[in-house]
Amino acid sequence: MRIGIVGAGGVGGYFGGRLAQAGIDTVFIARGATLEALRTRGLEVESINGSFHVPTIEATHDPAEAGKVDALLIAVKAWQIREIAPRLRSMLKPDTIVVPLENGMEAPDELAEVLGRDHAAGGLCAIVSFIVEPGKIRHTAAEPLISFGELDNRRTPRAEALLAALQQAGIKADIPPDILRSMWSKFLFIVPYSAAGAVTRSAVGVWRAIPEARTLVERGLDEMLAIARARGVDLGEEAKARTLAYVDALSP
Numbered sequence: 001m002r003i004g005i006v007g008a009g010g011v012g013g014y015f016g017g018r019l020a021q022a023g024i025d026t027v028f029i030a031r032g033a034t035l036e037a038l039r040t041r042g043l044e045v046e047s048i049n050g051s052f053h054v055p056t057i058e059a060t061h062d063p064a065e066a067g068k069v070d071a072l073l074i075a076v077k078a079w080q081i082r083e084i085a086p087r088l089r090s091m092l093k094p095d096t097i098v099v100p101l102e103n104g105m106e107a108p109d110e111l112a113e114v115l116g117r118d119h120a121a122g123g124l125c126a127i128v129s130f131i132v133e134p135g136k137i138r139h140t141a142a143e144p145l146i147s148f149g150e151l152d153n154r155r156t157p158r159a160e161a162l163l164a165a166l167q168q169a170g171i172k173a174d175i176p177p178d179i180l181r182s183m184w185s186k187f188l189f190i191v192p193y194s195a196a197g198a199v200t201r202s203a204v205g206v207w208r209a210i211p212e213a214r215t216l217v218e219r220g221l222d223e224m225l226a227i228a229r230a231r232g233v234d235l236g237e238e239a240k241a242r243t244l245a246y247v248d249a250l251s252p
Contacts, residue, residue: 001025001165004069004091006084008034008043008059010129011101012075013137014144015171017045020054022169027066028059029084035061037135046132047139064090071097071162073123073146074111078102085114092119097158099123099148103190105183105231108151121159122179123148124186141251145172149179184228184235189243192220205252217247 002025005016012028020026020043030038038059045052060066069091076084081100088098098119100107112120128141146166150156159175166173176182193204196217200207207213221240228235 001071001161002027002067002069003162003165004029004063004066004072004088005075006072006088007075007080008038008135009075009131010137010139011125011127012073013043013131014045014047014127014129014139015073015075015101015125015146015166017043017052017054017137018144018169018171019165020057021052024165024169026058027069028057029061029063029066029088030059031061033134034131035059037133041135044136045139046137048141049139049144063087066091068093069096070158071099071165074098074100074102074107076102078104078107081107081110082114085111089115095158097121097150097156097162099146099162101125101146103187105180105187112151117151121148121150122183124183126186143172145174147174147176147179147182149175149182151179153178181233181235184231184233185239188221188224188228188235188239189246191224192217193247195220203252204247204250208247218244 003019004027005012006029008028008030016026016028028038038057042055043057096119098111098115099121100123108120108122124147126142126145129137129139132138150159163173163175196207196213200213221243
């Protein structure tokens with residue numbers, strides 16, 4: 001199986017690096033100093049799960065040079081999807097699956113508009129990682145995870161093949177029963193959590209102990225749940241309590 005990784009930052013660099021380390025045919029779409037580093041020095045990942053270095057990385061700035069792939073993992077910023085998607089057409093086989101790993105709910109529809117709904121899947125990831133310097137990624141917290149699935153939740157051969165490749169690389173991965181519900185569940189957490197950190201400029205261990213900040217997060221959760229219901233997704237009565245419990249269990 002040949003897998004394309006679009007973006008080589010904290011997300012794409014880590015997961016793509018694990019795939020390449022495992023010997024899975026992997027090509028990166030990157031640019032600038034990152035592309036130069038990948039071509040000359042390979043990819044280095046410092047990880048709480050074990051650091052590694054892949055000295056030889058296939059990487060290009062031009063998707064047309066990358067050739068056809070069986071799966072694409074999209075790991076650019078959410079606002080960059082519309083910019084990059086048209087350039088990815090040349091990488092698609094008739095049955096290529098395209099999995100976005102961004103936060104938010106728009107990515108599958110944006111990819112479907114450009115590449116066709118038959119290629120677009122839903123997806124999410126969990127990891128705390130960032131770029132130390134071009135070609136070097138640091139994973140500092142959270143058990144890395146990729147969840148993905150067809151938008152109609154069918155268990156297709158192409159999704160099963162990608163799942164097997166990810167698991168072969170030692171990546172925790174799954175195909176949940178309802179991928180959009182799973183994406184909403186992550187979105188429910190990440191929006192008020194990120195907002196509280198941005199407003200207070202403090203770590204979670206600080207703001208979750210401040211009544212006013214905690215109230216802000218609880219109101220954010222209520223609003224997110226209402227938005228999900230308006231979009232036809234009921235995350236359940238326990239979703240708010242479950243998310244708050246997850247926040248309280250995070251390292252301070």
